[in-house]
Amino acid sequence: MFFERVAVIGVGLIGGSFSLALKEKKLCGHVAGVGRSPANMKLALERGLIDSIEADVAAAVRGADLVMIATPVAQFSPVMKAVETALKPGAIVSDAGSTKRDVVATARAGLGAKIAQFVPAHPIAGAEHSGAAAANAQLFRDRRLVLTPLDENNKQDIETVAALWSALGARVSRMTPEEHDQVFAAVSHLPHLLAYALVNDISKRPNSAQLFSYAAGGFRDFTRVASSHPEMWRDICMANRDDLLHELHLYEKKLKAITQMLETSNAVALEKLFAEARAAREKWLNGDYE
Amino acid sequence: MFFERVAVIGVGLIGGSFSLALKEKKLCGHVAGVGRSPANMKLALERGLIDSIEADVAAAVRGADLVMIATPVAQFSPVMKAVETALKPGAIVSDAGSTKRDVVATARAGLGAKIAQFVPAHPIAGAEHSGAAAANAQLFRDRRLVLTPLDENNKQDIETVAALWSALGARVSRMTPEEHDQVFAAVSHLPHLLAYALVNDISKRPNSAQLFSYAAGGFRDFTRVASSHPEMWRDICMANRDDLLHELHLYEKKLKAITQMLETSNAVALEKLFAEARAAREKWLNGDYE
Incomplete structure (x- = not known):
């Protein structure tokens, strides 16, 4: 070769x-x-x-x-x-x-x-x-x-x-191209959008300077992808618009479920959701999904 | 002392x-x-x-x-x-x-x-x-x-x-305690909730193994806080329920605005939102808000 x-x-x-x-x-x-x-x-x-x-x-x-x-x-x-x-x-x-x-x-x-x-x-x-x-x-x-x-x-x-x-x-x-776009809408394009959304939202607040001044390591990692190239990510989001909109819809449903847990003080359900997420992430970090 | x-x-x-x-x-x-x-x-x-x-x-x-x-x-x-x-x-x-x-x-x-x-x-x-x-x-x-x-x-x-x-x-x-809880709802409690939500959502999909297997560095950093202690974060979310619900509400509004940009193929607005977020994050990383 x-x-x-x-x-x-x-x-x-x-x-x-x-x-x-x-x-x-x-x-x-x-x-x-x-x-x-x-x-x-x-x-x-x-x-x-x-x-x-x-x-x-x-x-x-x-x-x-x-x-x-x-x-x-x-x-x-x-x-x-x-x-x-x-x-x-x-x-x-x-x-x-x-x-x-x-x-x-x-x-x-x-x-x-x-x-x-x-x-x-x-x-x-x-x-x-x-x-x-x-x-x-x-x-x-x-x-x-x-x-x-x-x-x-x-x-x-x-x-x-x-x-x-x-x-x-x-x-x-x-x-297949279709499968590719669905997979990356979920594990890459959506997280980028979510991180951009949070940083943008905070940057528009009257007290944004104060908010940023207390943001720490968790915030830094969560928002790292919001330092990605805006033009490139605009293109990706536009090119994969339909799959990304589907992912956004699923995510909003999950946030609604969490909102309801908070509104009803359902601490048990909230802890279960957190524990499941943590366990799945640990499995992933351990290489169980390679 | x-x-x-x-x-x-x-x-x-x-x-x-x-x-x-x-x-x-x-x-x-x-x-x-x-x-x-x-x-x-x-x-x-x-x-x-x-x-x-x-x-x-x-x-x-x-x-x-x-x-x-x-x-x-x-x-x-x-x-x-x-x-x-x-x-x-x-x-x-x-x-x-x-x-x-x-x-x-x-x-x-x-x-x-x-x-x-x-x-x-x-x-x-x-x-x-x-x-x-x-x-x-x-x-x-x-x-x-x-x-x-x-x-x-x-x-x-x-x-x-x-x-x-x-x-x-x-x-x-x-x-003040009130100011403290508002600030950390925005820059700490909400990002934790968002990360837990994404990992939990993906872990519940029929193809979760495939999705995790293609998740890369951006996903790892975005979700790092989803490895935090579930009991501790249940307590924090419950204790700061009202401020957190307010932040969730603001975030959902921002996601709705982004959804609309995608639905109307408003690439200009999307790139502006990304670019503003990136610029704000760079300012923060540069220590402008210390």
Whole structure:
């Protein structure tokens, strides 16, 4: 497994770390990068994440054996169209988008007859830091990588993408795009929304300075994901709107049940709910669900 | 400032750490401990957190210059009554309860004419670990300590308790019990409830094993407080029921606003909400609200 020329579209935390890890494992030759921010691209080149800065997506993709799309998902539409114009036969296109149903739809529209060359993927490796400055070759080690292959994909391409991510240390598994989006709406997108909601709400209070001044370690951890990239999370929430609305609805039902426990002073039910949650979390931390 | 004899009622994380820190700073002589769990008390004695295990609260309090009540708040009622029977004139009683309005009411009922000797306090130093095993003398260093003094207290006792906690490294400030409970409902009690709610909800799904298996670092931090002690948090939620219900109500309003942004695909409003939250959190992390 060796890629003579790799194109990385969007050289941020994920794209840059992917490129760096490929280089470190000696799995690639030249990496051509393209991105929106000249300062970020300059840094990516200086840090050796990429070997050249290309003027546009087509220039990066031309001659590439592997194309990694790692921009925010809202940019996938023009990117896919540009990839289509320059993609050589036999090359593999993959992505790092945090949602998959919309990405697959966008890819079908943009890649047209070349859709079979696109193997959708999602590395579970977010962090509150972003950009080429935050890229590191160990980012995917022991993290999950979810493939959501298409019916059109040939088996060999799917195996290649799986082997590639395994080589970077990721634990590779497969789902349908629909299943992927439902799972991550529950365990990732909803918690982000809830954390943003709490911090935003507190920041709007007349006594917000006082409130923040007494917030401690529990608050810091609970709200860590509220330091995530607003544009990226706007895109994720919009792309996975229906599943996220469903999760919000379920969560509001749970909050209503808790409200009722408080209103009726049902301490027994409340303690049971807390104890069940704690036990489930301990099981999870113990690796019972790996 | 030196206490010949200290009584610690409840030698868990907070009571045990308080005692250990007092000893380390050479601020006390004999520490008499009392608690519900014989195994925990034995460990507290072995670890040198306390110097003697007493049979009951009155036995611990008899002759003490300083009494620290560090049990879950739901136990305060019988504890206060027992303290009252044995408390010597001039001794100071304080506590580590996470709520203050109910604690003050319970103290008034239990201590009767001795209420002036009670200086209520709340060290902001929770952790998901509990018990004497988790106690450490550094627990309060650079943490906040909120005093909610009573009109009946004499100024000197308030100053003594403040100086004591300062000596243990805490940053001491003062509020009314009402203000205290409102502030911590927002920045502590609500986040705990929200985290418990999410983990509980996910644990009840038919596909909970799959969901947990894809939960990553963001989920881990968001839910860390859901590993907190269920009984302790049941007590806190019940004791601060009204303020917590108010916070839940505000939070549900915020979730409704977000739901509407999603339903109407208002990406601009959603990104603004996220960006404001992130900016507020960064300001907080930078220490702008200290």
